[in-house]
Amino acid sequence: MKYKLVMDIEINSVEDLKKLRTIVEANNLDKPNFSEIARNLGIDRRTAKKYYLGDDKKERKKKKSVIDKYYTIIEELLSENSTQVFYYKDHLFRYLQREHGLNCTRNNFNYYILNHEEFAKYFRPKGNSNAIKSEKPFGEQAQFDWKEKINFTFKNGEKIIINVGSLILSASRFKVWTIYPSVSLDCVLDFLANSFEIIGGVPKEILIDNATTMMLKARTESNEGIVNPKFQQFADDYGFKVVPCIAGRPNTKSKVENPMRVIDEIIAYNGTLNNLEELHEKLEQITNEANSRICQGTGVPPILVYKKEKEHLSPLPQEKICSFYKISTIKATVNLNALFHYKKKMYSVPSEFIGKKVTIQVIENNLHAYYNKKLIAVHEIVENKKIIYNEHHHLDMLKQTFKKHEDIEDYAKKHLKELEKFNEQLSEFM
Structure with a gap:
């Protein structure tokens, strides 16, 4: 077999160097003069050699992300040992913004999570339900629902079950979210x-579901259902129409159902908060943020559209009617020990409210203390104690009293134990 060997080759670009190497190796020739080739092509000798050897792919250095410094924090938050729960990447994103000062776009954060398999597998895709999109004029409709039975754990290990009431104006998407201990009709x-x-x-x-607290008989495609007479009276006094959704059609209340996942953000604080007051404050922050973010449905933050929708709402009824439907409240003055009286017992509030009048609301077996409609304390109603101090209120009070006292926290624990003994002694006479 005879082969016609090509002994000459023109080198007009660096791409031709790959062909040159094939010929040189096939014919067992000496390596070319890279310096001469480099001069002819006007390039560096090392560049010529690199292309000859086929090592022309640029090694790109992995670009560092501003999120990299949060890697350990994210790893801890998403670990199996963490008591905190994040149902969506958005929840984790906003939590890191609030609590750790994360400063990046949501798209970059989502990209970062999805490109780290150890984080991406934590989140599960949610199925999308089909629904016909409909809109209501300003002031026409609001949608009401409960986010029920949320298990929450405080920093000290105490566990509670909370429910979040949700009212959303259909046109502006303005939201009101509040924590309640139950979903009773009174609540x-x-x-x-x-x-x-x-x-x-x-x-x-008001568009509602078919909960038995509001509906004696559920609305179906074949009948209108029966509204609870007490709830109907409330609707008549406030001047709104009760519109139950058809049973089995959750998409009817999509404007209130879809934002429910934002309420789940509260679970991100599992094991990090001290008490119910802090939990209320955190939900208030989440609510304000939700009302300030651009809504996907309208393209505008709800707070801006709400200012226009408010003009189309019907006026409130007389104060006497409003107060009739609210859970009973009393007024109390906070004494110099940061305590208020309720049924011959004394309950604590933060020391900053000494001398001020607070509103006490009785919800089931708990006292909720408010100042200017802001929740400042929650106490369980007790029968066998005379003085009930919240541990944080007690420590705060002692710090105000003994400003230069060392080991004030140890002293506070000792003092609380003395109060407990005092309560035990008094209980014999109660």
């Missing part, structure tokens, strides 16, 4: 009465 009426005050008026209709 429903209290939540709606207070929510109407917050939004400054009453929508023409």
Whole structure:
């Protein structure tokens, strides 16, 4: 077999160097003069050799991300040992913004999570339900629902079950979210009465589900259902129409159902908060952020559209009617020991409210203390104690009293034990 060997080759570009190497190796020739080739092509000798050897792919250095410094924090938050729960990447993103000063776009954060398999597998895709998109005029409708039975754990290990009432104006998507211990009708009426005050008026209709607290008989495709007479009276007094959704059609309340996942953000604080007051404050922050973010449905933050929708709401009824539907409240003055009186017992509030009048609301077996409609303390109603001090209120009070005292926390624990003994002694006479 005879082969016609090509002994000459023109080198016009660096790409031709790969062909040159093939010929040189096939014919067992000496390596070319890279310096001469480099001069002819006007390139560096090392560049010529690199292309000859086929090592022309640029090694790109992995670009560092501003999120890299949060890697350990994210790893801890998403670990199996963490008590905190993040149902969506958005929840984790906003938590890191609030609590750790993360400064990046949401798209970059999502990209970072998805490109780290150890983080991406934590989140599961959510199925999308089909629904016909419909809109209501300003002031026409609000949608009400509960986010029920949320398990929450405080920093000290105490576990509670909370429910979050949700009222959303259909046109502006403005949201009101509040924590309640139960979903009883009394809590429903209290939540709606207070929510109407917050939004400054009453929508023409309220879309509800078929919960037995509001509906004696569920609405179906074949019948209109029966509204609980007490809830219907509330609706008549406030001047709105009750519109139950058809049973089995959750998409009817999509404007209130879809944002429910934002309420789940509260679970991100599992094991990090001290008490119910802090939990209320954190939900208030989450609510304000949700009302300030651009809504995907309207393209505008709800707070901006709400200012226009508020003009179309019906006026509130007389104060006497409003107060009738709210959970019973009393007024109390905080004494110099940061305590207020309720049924011959004394309960604590933060020391900054000494001398001020607070509003006490009795919800089931708990006292909720408010100042200017802001929750400042929650106490369980007790029968066998005379003085009930919240541990944080007690420590705060002692710090105010003994400003230069060393080991004030140890002294506070000792003092609380003395109060417990005092309560035990008094209980014999109660």
